[in-house]
Amino acid sequence: MKWRVIAPYYKKLIKAKSKVIDVGAGDLYISMLIADVSNSEVVGADIKDYGTNYVKKVIFKDKLPFKDNYFDYATINEVLHHVEYVRQKDFLKEVKRIAKKIILLEDNPNLFVYFLEKLHTGKMPTPFAFRKKEEWIDFLKKIGFKVTHVPVKRPFLYPVKYCLFVLE
Numbered sequence: 001m002k003w004r005v006i007a008p009y010y011k012k013l014i015k016a017k018s019k020v021i022d023v024g025a026g027d028l029y030i031s032m033l034i035a036d037v038s039n040s041e042v043v044g045a046d047i048k049d050y051g052t053n054y055v056k057k058v059i060f061k062d063k064l065p066f067k068d069n070y071f072d073y074a075t076i077n078e079v080l081h082h083v084e085y086v087r088q089k090d091f092l093k094e095v096k097r098i099a100k101k102i103i104l105l106e107d108n109p110n111l112f113v114y115f116l117e118k119l120h121t122g123k124m125p126t127p128f129a130f131r132k133k134e135e136w137i138d139f140l141k142k143i144g145f146k147v148t149h150v151p152v153k154r155p156f157l158y159p160v161k162y163c164l165f166v167l168e
Contacts, residue, residue, distance in 0.1 A: 003030065005154055006105060007037050009164055010075070013103055013150070014038035018072035021045055021064070023095050024079030028054040034075060043071075066098040074099035080106055081130045088129065089143045092167075096145075102167040104140075107160055108133060133163045140167060 014020060016039040022031040025044030032054035035042035045058045058065060074095045083091050095102055109130035131139060133149065140147045150164040 002160070003033050005152065005158065006162065006164070007033065009150060009152060010034055010103070011037045013166060014040055014073050016040060019070065020073045020075060021066070021071045021099060022075045022077065023064070024076055024082070025057070026050055028052045028057055030077055031055045062094070064094055064098050068097055069100055071099040073101050073103060075103045075105070077105045078107055080104065081128060083129060084127045085129045088139070092140075092143065092145070096167070104165045104167060106131070106136060106163045108163050136163055136165065140165065
C-alpha cells in the first residue's frame, strides 16, 4: 500500500535514465520499484545484506564507497528515524556527498506508526528518532540543506502520514 501512495511522487521527482542510490534499502524491494517507476539505474545500500538481489547492492558502515556527486539522486525511505539524532547530520552529509539531490521520505509520528515500528523491528536495538514535519524542516535547514517539502496525499483512512522532502 505504501508504494501506491508514494510511487507517483517518485515518478515525478526522479528524471528517467538517472543514477539513483537507495540508502537504507533493506531487502531492496522498494529499490526495485523505484528503478521501475523512474526508468533509472538504482543501487541499494544498507548496513546489512538481506540476501536479495532485485537491484545491485552495496553494504556499508559509515562511508559510502562512491565518488562525490556520483549519483543524480539518493532516496532515503523511512530510514532516518532509525538513525540516532546525534548521527543524523553526519549520515545526511555523507549521502549528500555522493548525490546531487536527496529525496527523503519519513513517517509523521503517531501511535500507529510507533506500534508498526516496534512490531517491525522487534527486539533490535533500533532508535526511534522521529521528528514532525516542521522539526525536520528546521533541522535540515539548520545543517545547510535547501529544503522543498512535497505534500503527500493519502487515501481516506490510511493511517500513516508521510513527510516527503527534496534536499539540495
